[in-house]
Amino acid sequence: MGSMCGMGVGDALGHPFEFAPAQDEAGPGRPRFDLRTMQFYRESNAFGLERGQWTDDAAMGLCMADSFLLRRGFDGSDMRVRFWCWWNRGYNNAFRKDTSRSSSVGLGGNIAKSLFAIAGARDKRDIPPAYEADTEDAGNGSLMRFTPVALCMHAAEWKMVHDVARMSSYTTHPGIIAAEACSFLAHLIVSALRLPPGQPTDVRAFLDQAAQHYLDESGLHAKSGWGYDQMKWLVTSSPRNMTERCWNWRSERLDIAGTLKARGRKYNGYPVSAGYFGSYSLDGLAMALWSVYHTSSFDEAVTRSVNLLGDADSHGSITGQLAGAIYGYQAINPQFMSWLNTWDDHEFAVRAVMLHHLGHSICKSL
Template structure:
């Protein structure tokens, strides 16, 4: 049976939260150092109970709530909600912010000091996956307008991650989510030679070059390109 659009929306958000809750048990562990997971077992570096999510889902919830409450993209409102999560545990699964990436922290500190919500560093060395992990609500909100999806995904990244690779990884993931919502097959999703990605490593992922790599040649990390390529 073909899933309905509303089922695809639910799948995107539940997949984000469930994947987060499953993965936290082995977060920061190297490949092959643990038995493959088949359920939510909790534990991990933060000692979470089974089913508890991490900063990935907390920030996604903040972003989704902002888009709905403001009926659109409001960078200052998004950053205010991220700040509430960081300082007071807003939308945390435990009531506290028990983990936050350095790039996100620095952006929130800059926002506090300047009130400028476009606070993400543009230094290429800061192209982490922090803006990628929370992204799904943006694509869901602006679908089916692909141009708005791309623009909003880029701007969503720039609040905390302004490095070009991080921004374009968010654009690519947003495009993939939108195309999945439209019902595109996995084969189609694995090859997109769109000229909008001028960062070489991002354009290579879009074109599906990772499919030619061996398992050993693909390594996940906190780097946005590596994280998206592994997914």
């Protein structure tokens, strides 16, 4: 429940700051969320949402949860239909109880292309489980919605956890980097879900051990080439170049400013923008890891993440998924849950419980 609700909370806390130029530190006069006072300062709120409403991140996560539950496992074609219904029919958006609006918000460029690719289909059987394109789309769109995969696969063997994570990414993102990032996030969340209940967690030790375990269990340490090299830099928090210095999530300072300066005007063929910083999958995951690694509670982790600004709703959602899995549902601030429950009627939590039970059922049948 903590990870699923954390996804919604992180999205809802982050979207008021989406597109604000990314920053290393929040302070007076700057856009920020103040955890002590529960106040949002200098928010842009580009979509004009109410407290607790979510955007594409959590909405697509709900779509994935429904697909797992109704198809009793992974069905990429079904997921793609549900993503299309989210954008075109308002399915699982935050506005079911908001009579002032209905249209979904937050569609990103990579996912838009994947939805357009199936727009002419007349039968789900005509829709392939993966979006195929000759591009290396590595945005954060498959990470921001991810946790239903981990919740459903929590009792599976590691190879299945990693494989299904990758397949979930390929429904909208044809690139290997986004898929490998999902595989790593799956490992972290499932590792957190397998921690002994009720015992305090040394979060730094946990992340250090889980990252090393992923290197060994996934075979990443023995792989090389485009995508795998970048993943090793992230997993080990040891980037080789100044252009990826923000991937050193163990560092006390993420140094977004230094990263932006090193990248110049273009990076990996895309324009560099402080307002969109974190939209690249490995940047967004690094921001989430850094936020969790350098805090000791769910509330602190998500606050630290969204105060980095940039693509705040998405890296906020990723942070919420991971921190929620580590600290649990009860650790989420009641005010955050009150804001979310105004619009979801506890459906994030209910889906989490059902996914957890489905996961046991799936693994018993294998």
